Amino acid sequence: MITTIDMERFNSALAPSAVMLENMNAKISVRDFDFSYGSAKVLHGIVLDIPDRQVTALIGPSGCGKSTFIRSINRMNDIIPNARAKGTISIDGRDIYSADTDVVSLRRRVGMVFQKSNPFPKSIYDNIAYGPRIGGMRNKRELNELVEKSLIRAALWDEVKDRLHESAFALSGGQQQRLCIARALAVDPEVLLMDEPASALDPIATTKIEELIWDLKVNYTIVIVTHNMQQAARVSDRTAFFMLGRLIEYADTKTIFMNPKEKMTEDYVTGRFG
């Protein structure tokens, strides 16, 4: 059965109380956040708390605003002409859109991994060492240790330890993606944003990335955008469902997939959307 969107229901869907965390430590707090590209408003009054050291998945149909939203968390949208943000996104209580925010340091704290792996045209080693070198790390031994630690954390060390000085492009797609994760980890971020990190990978490589996400959440707050609802169900602790630029429902992942409150969420997760 295919259903269409009930706009009246859609407009009245969100109960703001449902998106605040109770008894949980919020790493990222979003309040009344709007985002526009020129005259087109793509995010409307987003309110949600993202818990520390958990995986939060953002799901929703194409064009729902989930990618714009995740890019807002480390201000990647700043570089787009005419882009405008309103409202606040706070990390550890500090608004990242305030005038005194150092965007470069923000992006060090909030790492990002993209859909298509984008290693630098350098060796495996230099891909990891690039960020720390820019940050002033010169000591060879320290760099060696950091490269090893980052690759271990990204579950890639065993596969590349004997070929660290080969080109990163010699790696498979899945390995390149884990290299990008290792590169993001090398600058010791607190938050890891992942925009469709496994959508270009085969099932085995996807499983490896998902297992890695499970391991990483012990140390990092992870936000993942995925078109793949099953992936959201598998890897995340909490899930936010976006539609047409609005946050429709945000809850424990098992609630979203077993017993969502909103009919629109139910229609989406059951594939009834029309």
Add this chain to the structure above:
Amino acid sequence: MQRHFDRDIEDLKDLLLRMGAMVEDAISQSIRALLERDTPLAEEVINNDSRIDQMELEMDRRTLELIAKMQPAAVDLRFVAAIMKITPELERIADLAQDVCERVIELNREPPLKPMQSIPHLAQDAQTMVRQALDAFVRGDAALARQVIKQDDNIDQQTEQSFRELLTYMLEDPRNISRAIRLTFIGKYFERMADGATNICEMVVYLVEGKMIKHTPVTLNP
């Protein structure tokens, strides 16, 4: 590669085994209460049943979450399906042990009927079948599962035999009737426990081989 899902599956298996151990205890205690005419022990089994019920709810909760979150496929799917079928069987077996104990308490209000011949054997054999069914599940042993299923015919014969035995007591003296009927019920309860073990074994075969063998004649060598 060890998957996170593998750990979930192991956890679920452990929980099912703990539930299985509690059910085995309930059966052996119900047999002891019957043979030793031990009313306090029978009451204990009845009181403990709610713990097994809670285990069933916990198993259901975890299994549904696993389906919703992990979308299991192939052997993982068969495992989750097997768990969902085996859990209520175990809970039902525990209920039957509780039913035995309720009849025991009623019987103990009257003098013993006569030395029972067939019911103790029937009870022990049913208990063995349940234990073997759980062993077959733990070991993923389809051959053992098939052997257990085969034993069910033997249990049916024993149930019939105990019924005939009790019928003679009823014919001898109408004052035996109420006790003999209660014992007939007890025989039937143990026979139903063995049926539960059979159902568990059918799911073990499904889990291991992907073949659904229920409602079909069983052969030991497929």
